[in-house]
Amino acid sequence: MEIVPHLVRPYPLAELTRLINVSAEHPRVEATHGHLRRFALAILTLLDLVGDAAS
Template sequence: MVPVPVDIAAQLLSRRSSNDPETLGVLLAGLRRSLAHEAIDDELYDDLEAVLGEHAHPAPYDIAVIAGRFREATTTLVEIVPHLVSPYPIDEIRRLIHVSAEHPRPEGAHGHLRRFALAVLALLDLMGDDGS
């Protein structure tokens, strides 16, 4: 955070603001995009590539680590999707929460991780440009 001198802060606060629907719509879109960028980072996309990519075959240790990061992403996605997707994607959210709650045996971990990645990707696709 950069400190703002008092005189500049006073000048900025004294400016008139616009509250017309067009300006507020642009502001809302910018805030939603900012929210998505804070929640969805390159690491999430790297994890999706590691699981769903053409040459994907994560090692058992990587499966556990990626599943943990997907669980963290689930919490974030459940919080931000209502602000970014309309109508609310009930089926996709349910699927993501359900897969997130699963803890499969080691022999089923790879398939579970693929289902988990697909559930995350489905929500990212619904978010469209706001999620990139």
């Protein structure tokens, strides 16, 4: 998350907040698959915003 402020303007506050909130969840065992999907989508959304500049 430290690299995002340097590469993305305007700062993607909503996307980072979503990622932080999803990563802090503790799902029940039967909800693990859905949680992992939401977590992966939150990461991919942020990576899409950063683009190739992060590599």
